Amino acid sequence: MATTSDQPEKILVIWPPQVLSYFNAGHHLALYQVAGHLRATYPGAHVTAIDASVERLTWKDIGNKLFREQYDVIAVMNEFDGIDGFRRFVAYAKALIPTTSIVTFGRLSGVNPHYFERFDIDAIVENGDFEAGVTAAITAFADRTTEAAGVHLRRNGAWVAPARRGDLLPAEDWYLPTPSEIPHALYDVLYLDDANKFCGIPRRRELVVPAARGCPIGCSYCEVPLIFTKQERRLTVERTIRYIEESFDAAPFEYVAFYAPTFTLDKKWMDELCRELISRGSPYPWKCATTIHHLSEDLIRKMGAAGCIRISVGLETLDPEGSSSLPRAKQKSTMDLDRLSAWCAESGIELNCFVIVGLPGTTIEGVEATIEAVRERGGRARPTVYAPWEDARSDLLDHEMAAFNRQLFVPDTHTLTDDELARAYDIIFGRQPDVTQVFENIPAHPVGLARRPA
Template sequence: MTFGRLSAHLSEFFRRFDLDAVVGPGDPESAIADLVRAQLAGEPLPDTVWRREGGDWRPPDRTPRLLRDDELPLPDVTEIPYEAYDLLYADDTARFCGIPKRRELVVPVARGCPVNCAFCEIPGREGKAERRVPIPRIISYISEMADTMPFEYVSMYAPTFTLRKRWVHEFCDAYEASGIGIPWKCTTTLHHLDEELIRRMGAAGCIRISVGLETLEPAGHAALPRAKHVAEQRFRETADACRAAGIELNCFVILGLPGTSFAGVARTIEAVREIGGRVRPTIYTDFDDMRADMDEPTVASFNRQLFRPGEEPEDAARYYRVLFDPDAPVTAVHEVIPRRSRS
């Protein structure tokens, strides 16, 4: 069987392969558990997955059960090859979201997102209603993992970490009280931030906030949900608040967003650099354009790093120079993160 982002979004694509089952949208853990139980009992494949019956494929009759907040899994770090994992972020010109020269502990804090961007597959896979791991479990997990391995910062993964501001304040209180003291980062939107919240996060150890800025070009806002219609003044006010709190602002910028121009992209990137922020550019990708009858290279091109074959803009070379610019400024946030012995 197969499961994951592509399986959930384009399940029918996998019918061409020698598989027995494909997990579609929903929590894959539930579907996998259904399949394992059926196999152990000698029963037919469950109706919560795409399954092969004879020479035909049958779609799911129902979606897998969504996990409750208190059931959401946290990684077993002993299964992760960290000597290799660290190398993913070693060169910041690669523009990944990790922090170079420091070891990352990822904590999947939440699933689901109501912001519902057209270029994001999360709402379709995890749902628009957010589910969040309880704060005491997060604190306990980080504390236990910090005793297991020399992690130097924590990535609080949630599609929109500050969606529930009261929850974030409560988390910051609990994190400070725990005495863990490991710096952390998160991802959210400018719409879900304010000066008071940013100040509280900084005091609790937050050293980077990543936001889906996407574009400051008004002509591109039609392709974005209302929560991401950001005026430049609001952006600069948020940047000022982050700077005062000692937080690096990491901005996702989309190249090729409908309605935008290369000049608009250049201006957005210039604005981010003017406030001392980090730019993480990606290519606009509308996953709804994917079709099950596409060949593998075409499907693979929906990766936020390439324009789709045959649909490149005339000035694609200029966009690629921005995306893969080895001379673009790199982060220095690792310098505020203490090293821990890895012996």
Template sequence: MPPTARVLVIWPPQVLSYFNAGHHLALYQVAGHLRRQLPDAEVRVIDAPVERLTWKDLADELYQRQYDAIAVMNDFDGVDGLHRFLRYAGQLSPAARTVAFGRLSGLVPGAFRNFGLDAVVESGDFEAGVAEAVQHFLGAAGAPAGVSVRDGEQWRPPAAPGRLLPPQDWVLPAPQEIPYERYDEMYRNDANKFCGVPHRRELVVPAARGCPVGCAYCEVPELFGKRERRLSVERTVAYIRESFRAAPFEYVAFYAPTFTLDRPWVLRFCEQLAQGPRIPWKCATTMHHLDEALVRRMGEAGCVRISVGLETLDSGGHPALPRAKHKAEQDVEELARWCAAAGVELNCFVIVGLPGTGIDGARRTIAKVHELGGRARPTVYCPVERLHPGLDDRELAEFNRQLFVGGSHALTPEELCEAYALVFGAATDQTTVFTRIPQRRPPSDRVDGADGAAAEPLTAAGAEPPR
């Protein structure tokens, strides 16, 4: 029988400014949720920039499928191709109604009403909002929760706040649907400081949503709540083991705002994971939610990298940070010792341009991380409080944590040049952690050397390889 409806879930074509596989998982979780809610519908999912689709590829897809509904994902810079995509959709699948969802539209939904969309997910989990919108498009009674809908030239606000789904209702992505071979290529050059480990294939596990830490520059509490929701240990371990049996993954990357927020959960996870074959994994958290015993246990259970939001060691930046992130040099020195003893790589996120700090403070923070044998990943401060509905797509694209937003800083031209040098200059602290992750894929399935051996870490021009 033909499908009752055809639905496309898509990240439109663009040149990505940054790649974190965890941010792209929402495509597959939304698609999985729609299949559960609309079992008779045909749901397709496309990550166009990662899959390197041309506009001709996309035009063929839109014309030949004739979609009824299209859910368009965005991120902090995912608006570059939105106008063009919507023009293609309007002419080649003219019956399709469109809904936007994502981190940027969740923070500033009013700005997305200017793109010619039919609906915007304003609150709640992305998959819940998209399902509400698609069901509304297909004739469901009542106004959708968490979604604003265009009515001619007017917009109707959401009927109610969007739903935050309990973890047992999350659909975990099917590994065979995700273009992991493209992810391998995205992560190959470690000088980019993307989140993945080069030369090894990662399984991304969306373990938790929401965070109570309260960083003013972070979107997580506003989008997903201040109360954390987390998968059960049993479901997490089962998903990992099932996925490793189904495909040649080589390590696990946990997608969770503060992985060690629930210390008893982490300890139970380590205990259960250690009961089978050793599986390497990595996570991101805060220094505040780590201690020596926990780091040691994580290392024993296969953890190879811990990323922490260090942000700055400049005390002038403390007013811009929650108290839990007011850290001094001795704190990061202590954490570095714990990680070294446990055989875990320390990866530190650093914010350049954090209010109250200068370029010298950012430089000293990065130098301290290097001195301790850690890896620093600097990004530009993003003033999310400056987002407003009147921004056009060019202005929205500035909030990508790579460029300074106009008017948001007091840096001189010389300081601005120094700041960009810290973020985009040659990287000398590239990872070697892949050497501690056994290979499982055959040589023909890797993008390393032609002989299947891991290539040397790639370096930016002028950089020396790690020694």
């Protein structure tokens, strides 16, 4: 970008090529929200969004795109499981467009921004909304300033830390992607094998609705408060339903996935949503994630009547020793699980429980007992490995950082015996008997039946 009066003519927002260790369409949504926000901010610019991991692009494909388009700015999305292709992408970008400015944003830089200082890039978004951080970086590139809210800037070979936190956008300013922007057909394929315990429902097409940001609960292993603060922001119910209606009219979606850290946190909002959906005949099957603490029998009954077909909760553990390390709102017992599973069963809702393997204070026996308790009550358990982010130093090598992907145990951060480690990996990678059948409760779209993989 040559002068302070210039805005970028071409911007690329990209998730670099990699083999995903995990897929959640909600986590990829930020790619398209940032791109849409930049289009609105720079109306004269051509903004391209590419999810190279999902679109299965080769490095030749990437090289072609970079060399032919000569982007002024590249915003590279980073993730907990996405460091593998980051270095190689930056190398391609700098070799093929030496004058381009590169900013990275995402969940990994939100918890460990200094890790990215080793790469040949120009800015690192640490906190605040991703859209605001990328825009602040682009402004700093144009103005050659040394300050951008929530963004680390490289100036004269040294990194300058942000003087204040990144900006948070009002919910009404969030960009909501149109169906044609996102490769939903490829998402369908990624969700086909439910034994992978990904978040989507197999054999049905998902519309992700980014309902809220921020969370007050404060789990130590969660990045949400670090990046988006503990103050929650939400779309209005009116805009939420309008987006669902417009999207279902435009494309063959079959259910809604509400993307929010704690979806049922705002009871008044939930009451209004359920009332509005019921008044329309509950036409949209939907799922959400929340905590047991923020659910009640009455609310679950309303949710079921409004079309809810799956509730995911952060159960984490029923091991009393490990439970004490969780926030008070998450310290739950078998009795709590009994009540919740009964309420969900009565309302025809599938219960999906997130369980952490290796949570400090827990044992492998405790994890096995927790998962068995979920399955005995007709629920579905989704296990992940505890990632001790306090041990993720900024000087880690690429392969060492990649181990914090919530599927592998990070070396030298646990005390498991070889036998316990083998049992833990069996929980993560072994056979999964509790695969979902909830797709049977979601009517198939006629177009969906025609295009669905066998």
